[in-house]
Amino acid sequence: MAPKLAISALLLLLVIIQALFVKSEPQISKSLQLLEGARKGYTFEGLNQVKQYLKAFGYYSINGSSHTDSFDDVLESALKSYQQYYRLKVTGRINSNTLKKISTPRCGVQDVFNDSDDDVKFSMIANYSFFNGMPRWNKRQLTYMFRSSAFVISDQKFRPITTSALNKWAAVSNFAFREANPSDIVMGFHRRSHGDNFPFDGPGNVLAHAFAPRDGRLHYDADENWSTSNAIRQNQIDLESVAIHEIGHILGLGHSEDPNAIMYAYFSPGTIKRNLGRDDIDGIRALYSN
Numbered sequence: 001m002a003p004k005l006a007i008s009a010l011l012l013l014l015v016i017i018q019a020l021f022v023k024s025e026p027q028i029s030k031s032l033q034l035l036e037g038a039r040k041g042y043t044f045e046g047l048n049q050v051k052q053y054l055k056a057f058g059y060y061s062i063n064g065s066s067h068t069d070s071f072d073d074v075l076e077s078a079l080k081s082y083q084q085y086y087r088l089k090v091t092g093r094i095n096s097n098t099l100k101k102i103s104t105p106r107c108g109v110q111d112v113f114n115d116s117d118d119d120v121k122f123s124m125i126a127n128y129s130f131f132n133g134m135p136r137w138n139k140r141q142l143t144y145m146f147r148s149s150a151f152v153i154s155d156q157k158f159r160p161i162t163t164s165a166l167n168k169w170a171a172v173s174n175f176a177f178r179e180a181n182p183s184d185i186v187m188g189f190h191r192r193s194h195g196d197n198f199p200f201d202g203p204g205n206v207l208a209h210a211f212a213p214r215d216g217r218l219h220y221d222a223d224e225n226w227s228t229s230n231a232i233r234q235n236q237i238d239l240e241s242v243a244i245h246e247i248g249h250i251l252g253l254g255h256s257e258d259p260n261a262i263m264y265a266y267f268s269p270g271t272i273k274r275n276l277g278r279d280d281i282d283g284i285r286a287l288y289s290n
């Protein structure tokens with residue numbers, strides 16, 4: 001009896017240790033893993049996936065041919081900008097750290113927009129960013145409502161999480177939020193293609209996206225394993241953390257290069273990140289000063 005119990009306990013411990021390991025290592029899809037070491041001048045099967053990924057987030061320029069598997073100059077320069085943005089070693093090659101980053105779940109909003117004169121000025125001095133042309137709300141009292149095309153959680157569960165996320169921004173700005181119908185902001189869960197030219201991709205990778213002011217649409221990918229409690233499991237995505245980030249977009253913030261900022265594009269499953277960083281606060285205040 002006793003040895004059996006000890007063996008069970010040992011097995012349980014091993015399972016826990018394994019679980020801890022899995023947590024720290026983002027899942028890299030098998031096909032992507034084969035691209036490790038890829039560099040300019042060669043052709044690699046499946047490389048177009050990386051081009052399309054970099055294109056979706058604003059790195060791979062329209063001049064490149066994103067549907068071929070050849071490693072061209074455009075891809076090399078796109079990889080360098082991506083590596084620089086995410087503070088990876090800037091090699092212009094597909095190394096393991098770059099693949100690891102690419103395999104981590106993230107927000108669907110692009111990181112870099114066309115360089116217009118105002119954007120360049122800001123990106124030189126700060127980690128935070130704005131959308132092209134710095135679109136803003138022209139009022140500070142905003143209304144919101146829930147409208148989903150896929151069921152994930154009830155509005156009763158959705159409401160307190162949303163309120164808490166909105167309050168984080170209200171606390172550091174002049175914004176106030178109130179539920180109403182019709183509303184300025186419409187948030188909800190959607191699956192795959194959902195009518196806005198930015199289809200979701202099933203479990204993993206893109207978790208959510210939102211549009212710049214004064215659009216107000218905020219969409220969560222219904223296929224993620226969303227967590228709505230404080231007791232998050234290792235493979236789950238904390239809804240409130242993502243909500244705070246997406247509301248940042250709704251208000252006009254782009255992505256931040258600061259990993260501590262809420263507006264950083266990547267999210268680790270199994271973690272909770274519900275506090276605005278210094279950079280987020282600086283960003284919203286810079287956008288709405290005067």
Ligand SMILES: *[C@@H]1O[C@H](CO)[C@@H](O)[C@H](O)[C@H]1NC(C)=O
Binds near residue numbers: 061062063
């Ligand atoms: C695309 O190519 C044109 C002509 O070669 C060049 O003028 C332009 O700067 C390029 N654009 C980008 C975004 O690389």
Ligand SMILES: *[C@@H]1O[C@H](CO)[C@@H](O)[C@H](O)[C@H]1NC(C)=O
Binds near residue numbers: 058113114132
């Ligand atoms: C870049 O700017 C051009 C012209 O203003 C626009 O047509 C294009 O959609 C923009 N691209 C992105 C990624 O914003």
Ligand SMILES: *[C@@H]1O[C@H](CO)[C@@H](O)[C@H](O)[C@H]1NC(C)=O
Binds near residue numbers: 125
């Ligand atoms: C940008 O973020 C980095 C890393 O968090 C930080 O060390 C740096 O001071 C930030 N830069 C500015 C201008 O806030």
Ligand SMILES: *[C@@H]1O[C@H](CO)[C@@H](O)[C@H](O)[C@H]1NC(C)=O
Binds near residue numbers: 233234236
């Ligand atoms: C979500 O994660 C929980 C906890 O790990 C797990 O029990 C559940 O099966 C997952 N649900 C889906 C749809 O993957």
Ligand SMILES: [Zn+2]
Binds near residue numbers: 108109245249263265
């Ligand atoms: Zn985002």
Ligand SMILES: [Zn+2]
Binds near residue numbers: 190194196198219
């Ligand atoms: Zn959408």
